[in-house]
Amino acid sequence: MRILITNDDGVHAPGLEVLEAIAHALSDDVWVVAPETDQSGVAHSLSLSDPLRLRRIDEKKFAVKGTPTDCVIMGVRNILKDKKPDLVLSGVNRGQNVAEDVTYSGTIAGAMEGVILGVRSIALSQCYGYVTGRTSPHWACARTHGPGLIRKLVAFDLPSNVLLNVNFPDCPPEEVTGVAVAAQGVRSAELLDIDARHDGRGVPYYWIAFARGAYTPGPGTDLEAVAAKKISVTPLRLDLTDRPTMTMLAEQLG
Numbered sequence: 001m002r003i004l005i006t007n008d009d010g011v012h013a014p015g016l017e018v019l020e021a022i023a024h025a026l027s028d029d030v031w032v033v034a035p036e037t038d039q040s041g042v043a044h045s046l047s048l049s050d051p052l053r054l055r056r057i058d059e060k061k062f063a064v065k066g067t068p069t070d071c072v073i074m075g076v077r078n079i080l081k082d083k084k085p086d087l088v089l090s091g092v093n094r095g096q097n098v099a100e101d102v103t104y105s106g107t108i109a110g111a112m113e114g115v116i117l118g119v120r121s122i123a124l125s126q127c128y129g130y131v132t133g134r135t136s137p138h139w140a141c142a143r144t145h146g147p148g149l150i151r152k153l154v155a156f157d158l159p160s161n162v163l164l165n166v167n168f169p170d171c172p173p174e175e176v177t178g179v180a181v182a183a184q185g186v187r188s189a190e191l192l193d194i195d196a197r198h199d200g201r202g203v204p205y206y207w208i209a210f211a212r213g214a215y216t217p218g219p220g221t222d223l224e225a226v227a228a229k230k231i232s233v234t235p236l237r238l239d240l241t242d243r244p245t246m247t248m249l250a251e252q253l254g
Contacts, residue, residue, distance in 0.1 A: 001027040001154075004085035004114070006071040008039045008093065008106025011063040015092035015126060018139050022124075022146035023089055031085065032061040033075035035068060035106075042067045044109035054078075068110035076117045087154060088114030091124035092142045094134060096167050098125075098222040099185040102236060111163040115238060121163045122153060127170040127226050130212075137170070144173035145231060153233070165234040169226045180230040185221030 003023045007016045011034040023030040036055065045067050052074060053065035062079060064071045068090065076084050090110030097105045107123050114121030124146065128137040145168060153164055165184075169176060195209035217223035225232035 001087060002029045002080070002083060002085045003027050003031065003087045003089060004072070004075045004080065004119070005030065005032045005034070005089050006068050006075070006110040007034050007091055008042065008068045008110065010035050010038045011057065011061075013038075013094065014139060015094050015137075015142075018092045018126075018143050019089055019124065019146075021143055022092075022150065025147035026150060030060060031075060031080060032057075033064060033071045033079060034062075035071060036063045036065045039067050039106045041104050042106045042109070043104050044069055044112055046070060046073075068106040069113045072110050072113040072117065076114070076119065084117075085114075085119055088119050088121040089124065089150070090114070090121065091126075091166075092139070092146070092168075093123075093125035094128070094137060096125050096127040096226060097123065097165060098167055098226060098232065098234075099187045102165060102184060108163075108165060108236070111165070112236075112238060115161065115163045118160070120154060120158060122150065122166060123163065124166045124168070126168045129170040132170055138168075138172055141171060141173045141176065142168040145176060149179065149231065149233075158235070159237075161238045162235050163238075165222070165232075165236050167222060167226050167232045167234075169229045169231065171229045175229055176231060177229045178231070180225035180228075180232050182222040182225045182232045182234050183218075183220050184234055184236070185218055185223035187223070188215045191215070 047066040055063040093107040102108045111121035111123040126137045126142045193209045195207040222232040
C-alpha cells in the first residue's frame with residue numbers, strides 16, 4: 001500500500017513524525033509532502049498567485065512552500081504521478097479538529113483534496129487540554145491507537161466522496177475508553193473573540209482569540225466523544241448541499 005502523508009503544522013512538526021511512525025506500521029511505501037511552514041487555519045486554500053517551491057529533504061520526504069492542499073496536489077499529480085497513492089493521511093494535527101474546526105482546518109483540507117483526487121483519505125488530530133497544553137499533547141495516544149484503527153478504517157468500503165475525520169482524546173493511550181462513530185458537533189459561537197492590542201507606537205492590532213467557556217456537547221457528537229476519552233471517527237462529505245432546504249427553496253421559487 002502506497003501512503004502519502006501531509007499536515008498543516010509544517011514539515012518539522014512533532015505530529016508529522018508521529019504520523020510517519022503510524023504509516024510505517026502499515027506500509028514500507030510511505031511518502032511525505034508537507035508544508036514548509038505552519039499552515040494552520042488555511043482551510044482548503046490553493047496557492048494560485050504564487051509559485052510552489054519544492055524542497056527534497058529525503059528520498060521520500062518533501063517540503064512545499066504552500067498549503068496542505070498544494071502539498072497533496074504536488075504529491076499525487078507530480079511526485080507520485082507514475083503510481084498514485086492508495087491512501088492519504090493528513091496530520092497528526094496538534095489540537096483537535098472537531099465541530100466547526102473542520103471548516104477552518106488545513107488538516108481536514110489535506111484529506112479533502114485527497115478524496116477529490118480519487119484517493120481514500122483520513123485526517124488525524126491529537127486533542128490537548130488546559131493541563132497538557134500545546135507543548136505537551138499525549139502524542140503516544142495517536143501513536144499507539146493509530147495503526148490498528150487505520151487498518152480497520154481502510155478495510156471499510158467508503159463512498160468515493162467521503163473522508164474520515166479522526167480525533168484522539170486528551171489522555172494517555174491506556175486511558176482511552178473506546179472508539180465512537182460521531183457526528184460533527186456544534187460549539188457556542190460566543191467562544192470566538194477578537195483580542196485587541198497596541199504595538200510599541202500605540203497603533204492598534206488584533207488577534208483572533210478563543211475564549212474559555214462552558215458548553216454542553218451534543219449527544220453523539222465528536223465533542224462528546226473526546227470529552228469521554230473516546231477516539232472520535234466522523235465521516236465528512238464533500239457535497240455540502242442541504243437537500244431538504246433545496247427542495248423547499250425550489251417549491252418557494254416555483
